[in-house]
Amino acid sequence: MSLAAEIDAGDGLPVLFEPDDTLDMFGDMVGRALGDLGHSDWSAISAVLKELGLFEALLPASRGGYGGARLASLVCDCLGEAGLATPFAVSWAAIGRFLNTIEGSGPLLDEIAAGLNEGSALATLAMHETDALPASRDFETRLRHVGERWEIDICKRMIPFAAQADWLFVPATTESGATALVVLGRAAFSDALRPYDLIDGTPAADLDMTGLALSDENILLFGKEADAALREMRSMLCAALCAEAVGAMRAMVTATREYLGMRRQFGQVLSDFQALRHRFIDMEIALTKAETMAALASAAVDNGAGGADEALVDKCRYIVIRSAWAVSQEAMQMHGAIGMASETPLGAYFKRLLALSLWFGDEDEALLAQTR
Numbered sequence: 001m002s003l004a005a006e007i008d009a010g011d012g013l014p015v016l017f018e019p020d021d022t023l024d025m026f027g028d029m030v031g032r033a034l035g036d037l038g039h040s041d042w043s044a045i046s047a048v049l050k051e052l053g054l055f056e057a058l059l060p061a062s063r064g065g066y067g068g069a070r071l072a073s074l075v076c077d078c079l080g081e082a083g084l085a086t087p088f089a090v091s092w093a094a095i096g097r098f099l100n101t102i103e104g105s106g107p108l109l110d111e112i113a114a115g116l117n118e119g120s121a122l123a124t125l126a127m128h129e130t131d132a133l134p135a136s137r138d139f140e141t142r143l144r145h146v147g148e149r150w151e152i153d154i155c156k157r158m159i160p161f162a163a164q165a166d167w168l169f170v171p172a173t174t175e176s177g178a179t180a181l182v183v184l185g186r187a188a189f190s191d192a193l194r195p196y197d198l199i200d201g202t203p204a205a206d207l208d209m210t211g212l213a214l215s216d217e218n219i220l221l222f223g224k225e226a227d228a229a230l231r232e233m234r235s236m237l238c239a240a241l242c243a244e245a246v247g248a249m250r251a252m253v254t255a256t257r258e259y260l261g262m263r264r265q266f267g268q269v270l271s272d273f274q275a276l277r278h279r280f281i282d283m284e285i286a287l288t289k290a291e292t293m294a295a296l297a298s299a300a301v302d303n304g305a306g307g308a309d310e311a312l313v314d315k316c317r318y319i320v321i322r323s324a325w326a327v328s329q330e331a332m333q334m335h336g337a338i339g340m341a342s343e344t345p346l347g348a349y350f351k352r353l354l355a356l357s358l359w360f361g362d363e364d365e366a367l368l369a370q371t372r
Helices: 003-009 021-037 042-051 069-080 090-098 107-118 184-190 223-264 274-303 311-339 346-358 362-371
Strands: 123-125 142-146 149-160 165-176 181-184 193-197 203-214 217-220
Touching: 021 042, 021 181, 069 090, 069 223, 069 274, 090 107, 090 123, 090 223, 107 181, 123 149, 142 193, 149 165, 165 184, 165 223, 181 184, 181 223, 184 193, 184 203, 217 223, 223 274, 223 346, 274 311, 311 346, 311 362
Parallel strands: 123 165, 142 165
Antiparallel strands: 142 149, 149 203, 165 181, 181 217, 193 203
């Protein structure tokens, strides 16, 4: 029975509502460390996570780690609350988790996984193409067999942290129409990147290459195996970004609470006005809904037998997007113009929530994804 069916049937509480002292300990530890760090680049952030043993903790239990989507999402939540845009979600939560769960992966994937598990390498996933939404099948990027070698024509857009990545995972379509998953080392793609920053400051890049020669080692998966791998990574990345959005929402709610209790107007603090108190309570309700849905998305990934419950993950994402819009807009309205000033962090959080909410498409796309 799927997790959604278990919930509908009322067959006990899903695992996300069970207390977990280990996760609570990790959350407190990471939250304090990131709070002390302030706004730093990824090298400083990864050094802190490595010192805390987070990369090893993400390993499956069979390999001595804690593992699980819940731990990866917890780290993303802490990063989101600290206002840090990092490659953790795509590189470790999505790609790293996938590599650590497959058997007999071969020397190249073992090398990539080892670098990720040590925190010394960075990988990213190129899913967006010429339209604004990430593709999941029928890719414009084409892979073909030419004589005894492979060639690929790459057409990718908005690749997160591409210029910083050591490895690029590229979904493609073969001549027969099947899906393939290709991996490229930095030397193969770095010179062709067209880098820029997204609205929230996240570094990204476009990549167009024609006739790039590949060896058999670069071709990781074909057909159904490639489709399953991409679905798994997409679901985990979606759950991780939901958790990151929840962290950013929590920071905005906290900042708004403090502002309403400090700012005075008409001889009294703003929190004395009943209308503002009611609107703030609506923000807290939206945050609580988003927290529950982000946890449910992680549980759907962890509990998915042979793959996550993708429809459930997209349902959770829909509610998180709605909550993100509500929280971010209310926070900005209650702060007024000062919310967009550089002296306050609200503007940065607002833009970060916008980017996180739209990465896999807006709320309409989240609804459509449930029917595919």
